[in-house]
Amino acid sequence: MTTAPHPLVAAARRLAHELLVPHAERVDQEGVPASHIEAVKRSGLLGMGAPREYGGADAPVGVARETAEILAGACCSTWFVQTQHHTPVKLLATYDSPVREKLLRPLATGEVLAGIAYAHVRAFPRVPVRAVPERGGWRFEGTVPWYTGWGLNDVLLLAGVTDTAEVVFVITEAREQRGMRPSAPLRLAALGAARTVSLELDGLWVPEGDVVLRTPREEFALVDLPRAANASPAVFGVAEAALDLLARSPDGEGPAQSLRARLDEVRREAYALADHPAPHESVPERLAVRTRAYDVLRAATTAAIVSGGGRSMTLDSRAQRLAREGMFLLVQGQTAEARRAHLGALASG
Structure with missing residues (x-):
């Protein structure tokens, strides 16, 4: 017996299957169109973490992670535009201010991005x-x-x-x-x-x-440090997309299975640490797991490039797009602490 996915997860999958994946290579070259953003607004995903009394879904964190993985794996550019939206929503929902009453509802319902x-x-x-x-x-x-x-x-x-x-x-x-x-x-x-x-x-x-x-500023840094040390769900989404591509290629199924096992393991560790009740106690561990997630991402996107051969060098290659998106994720949300940890891990092999 299986449990039906959360409605927002189902909405993200529909959006990915029907719109984002079919047009991802064109969007990569031409830019995210307004029509993509309108589709995201209609999907309900922009109200993911907003309170229900303001028209949001107040979805669990696991739903937010899963939908982020789906969108990033489908079209990382569209994911990146819409993911910015969730921080203002969270701040407005958390802190009382005059602007909250003016903007939180239109942000939660997708009227405003x-x-x-x-x-x-x-x-x-x-x-x-x-x-x-x-x-x-x-x-x-x-x-x-x-x-x-x-x-x-x-x-x-x-x-x-x-x-x-x-x-x-x-x-x-x-x-x-x-x-x-x-x-x-x-x-x-x-x-x-x-x-x-x-x-x-x-x-x-x-x-x-x-x-x-x-x-x-000290309080901002105190909250920001453990949050910025977490592995982004987008890393897992892009890696999954690369492994799906690899698995469909000649000789790719075995490597894809092996890499997916590594990806599943590091994802479990990353999300467990992100849910730690005392976040500042686990910053070094979070940074270490974040670096391991990058290692798997790099391996997955490299394997997709290798499996595509010379075709991977054309700008309309899905493998190449995913590899470049993976490169972007190496520095997205990077802090000085994250950079030091990543460079140290690379230097030590």
């Missing part, structure tokens, strides 16, 4: 974006090095650091406006389809009513 512009806070004591109190609000100055989903997102979650090392998170419209100017789309080796730009902030003013959270 959000992006994020706060990874630069991890560069502290360097401060790429400064937040300065001004006229009943906040003025932002500096450069956001990476912002994904430009032209697809409706709003963005922006963070800056004050002179007293406080992090200020605000919501603003994701469009060119006074004090905020996007660069041309960045030319990237992988996930260029996700419409990533840098943002020049020259006096962008945001009213106090659009502040989501103010928190000391």
Whole structure:
């Protein structure tokens, strides 16, 4: 007797099978189309972690991981655009603020798509974006090095650091406006389809009513460290897609089975550590498992390239796309601690 999948898992599978996988190579070359984002909005997936009273699904973390694996394995660029959305939803659901009543419901129902512009806070004591109190609000100055989903997102979650090392998170419209100017789309080796730009902030003013959270930089880092040490579900999704491709190739079934056993083992360990009740007690273990997940991802995508032979060198090759997506995931969400751990593991063999 089998249990039916969670409705959001079923929705993710339909989206992957009917839309994302058939068009993934074209999207990789041409960019994520607005029609893909509209399909994601209609699917209900954007309300995954939102409270039910705001129109969300309040789904268990296991459902969020499974749907992330499915979407990333189907079209990593589309996954990457929509995954940004879940952080603003979580912050608005967690912290009481005037902007929560204005935005959480449209975010949860998929009416509005959000992006994020706060990874630069991890560069502290360097401060790429400064937040300065001004006229009943906040003025932002500096450069956001990476912002994904430009032209697809409706709003963005922006963070800056004050002179007293406080992090200020605000919501603003994701469009060119006074004090905020996007660069041309960045030319990237992988996930260029996700419409990533840098943002020049020259006096962008945001009213106090659009502040989501103010928190000391030390507290932000304390929460961010164990979270950033976790292996991303996207790593497992892209690896699974590469192994599916490998298994269908001549001589590929045996290697695929062996690699899938390794992948299943490291996935179990990674998710068990992510669910640890005292996250700061297991940061080194999380980083070690994250590195092992990268090892399996690299092996899986390399095997898919090898099995494809010369065909893997064409830009419309699925194996090549997955390998480039795997390369991107090596640095996505990277912190200094994660980089040191990964480099140390590579150096020790």
